[in-house]
């Protein structure tokens with residue numbers, strides 16, 4: 143699990159730990175994660191530093207193949223400098239580079255080191271948290287240029303990963319998932335217009351995602367799905 147310090151990531155670690163389905167869970171974060179459960183081990187990495195991803199994968203790989211890899215990192219806003227754009231006039235190369243670094247390039251480099259750790263012979267899943275706004279076909283409002291584009295590019299990469307992993311193991315599954323609107327610091331400034339009943343707690347968001355992942359088959363690999371299992375158009 144990469145992104146264990148995030149709102150959704152922390153809830154995913156907790157849900158995985160209580161599920162009893164996994165012998166060990168690696169909770170990967172940049173800022174450090176205090177495991178509250180015995181079978182959870184903390185793992186440090188920074189998406190912007192390839193050597194930390196290589197070292198994290200090395201450490202885990204030494205203990206055997208993985209059944210599930212979750213990438214729950216992401217960046218939408220930070221401070222007053224990084225904000226979703228309302229118009230192309232607001233585009234800023236440095237902000238775009240930072241958003242792409244966290245949402246697209248970092249997860250891609252993580253895949254470079256973690257995909258080989260997926261179990262080679264049985265059903266195994268790698269799921270990347272994307273966002274519905276990354277759908278090109280579904281974009282009717284515009285805005286949020288960098289975040290949308292970074293997630294669209296992530297979705298394109300996930301499709302590539304699904305094709306390559308299938309060659310090694312027909313039961314491997316690589317997907318991009320939209321968690322819905324989940325009450326975390328990422329969505330906080332944008333929650334005002336969310337219709338009643340459509341803002342999930344982090345615990346609900348994690349439960350939806352794990353239910354969805356449970357139901358995935360190799361036929362779903364390469365797809366982009368919403369929290370309730372509905373496919374999202376690329």
Ligand SMILES: NC(=O)c1ccc[n+]([C@@H]2O[C@H](COP(=O)([O-])OP(=O)(O)OC[C@H]3O[C@@H](n4cnc5c(N)ncnc54)[C@H](OP(=O)(O)O)[C@@H]3O)[C@@H](O)[C@H]2O)c1
Nearest residue numbers: 147148149150172173189215216271273323324326328329
């Ligand atoms: N919340 C929603 O409503 C919503 C909706 C659609 C999609 N999503 C997607 O769901 C995912 C999780 O979102 P969230 O709401 O849980 O966000 P969040 O609470 O802001 O968590 C973001 C996570 O990304 C990590 N991260 C950022 N930059 C990093 C870096 N350079 N290296 C390593 N980790 C880094 C953060 O680590 P630090 O603690 O070290 O900063 C944190 O663990 C994201 O991909 C987001 O785009 C969320």
